Amino acid sequence: MLRNFFKAVLNLFLKPNCPLCDRPTDTQLCPYCQKQILRCQFPRGKQCSGEVPLLVWGQYKGALKQAIVAMKYNNHPELAQPLGYWLAETWLNTSQFNSSNLNNKRLVVVPIPMFPEKQKKRGFNQAELLARSFCQVTGLPLKSQGLERIRDTEAQFSLSAQQRQENLKDAFRLGADFRQSKVNSVLIVDDIYTTGATVKTAIATFRRHQIRVVGILAIATTKS
Numbered sequence: 019m020l021r022n023f024f025k026a027v028l029n030l031f032l033k034p035n036c037p038l039c040d041r042p043t044d045t046q047l048c049p050y051c052q053k054q055i056l057r058c059q060f061p062r063g064k065q066c067s068g069e070v071p072l073l074v075w076g077q078y079k080g081a082l083k084q085a086i087v088a089m090k091y092n093n094h095p096e097l098a099q100p101l102g103y104w105l106a107e108t109w110l111n112t113s114q115f116n117s118s119n120l121n122n123k124r125l126v127v128v129p130i131p132m133f134p135e136k137q138k139k140r141g142f143n144q145a146e147l148l149a150r151s152f153c154q155v156t157g158l159p160l161k162s163q164g165l166e167r168i169r170d171t172e173a174q175f176s177l178s179a180q181q182r183q184e185n186l187k188d189a190f191r192l193g194a195d196f197r198q199s200k201v202n203s204v205l206i207v208d209d210i211y212t213t214g215a216t217v218k219t220a221i222a223t224f225r226r227h228q229i230r231v232v233g234i235l236a237i238a239t240t241k242s
């Protein structure tokens with residue numbers, strides 16, 4: 019947090035460089051890198067109908083992959099803002115997902131949580147930052163503590179489908195935001211969608227408390 023504070027102070031006096039190409043820029047990303055990221059976007063988002071609808075903004079490749087890696091591992095949390103905005107714009111233009119949801123006064127947005135020790139080490143939860151930007155555009159309320167990760171888990175990318183399920187078993191519980199207040203339905207936000215094992219575990223946790231998940235949103239997927 020202290021490092022991010024000094025970085026923000028320096029940016030008041032020095033024009034920051036684009037975290038992807040190092041060109042000077044007045045925004046989080048230079049125009050060139052924004053254009054390259056937008057080339058990774060699915061037309062109108064990748065939509066998958068099912069028991070819980072899924073909407074993914076773009077393909078995890080090229081400049082979009084580079085931006086997500088920079089955000090998560092190179093200390094550039096500010097990149098969550100444009101990514102979250104683009105995800106929100108796509109959601110707002112997808113009638114299948116929002117036709118009735120925006121009129122649901124009890125609909126809230128919940129990010130997939132990190133294990134507390136991992137979040138402390140990174141300094142932020144990228145899914146929460148994406149969800150915050152998403153909510154700034156849509157006007158939906160954010161419940162950052164709607165879900166809690168209570169068990170540390172291995173990185174999912176190196177595991178088989180069965181191992182992913184076992185890895186996430188009993189990993190979540192209902193968070194503090196929902197223990198005292200009534201909520202009917204939620205939108206789940208994550209950064210990358212792969213096999214869906216993580217969100218399936220989150221959905222099961224909410225269902226045990228009679229909370230309906232009306233959609234899953236992610237900025238990128240490894241699937242084509």
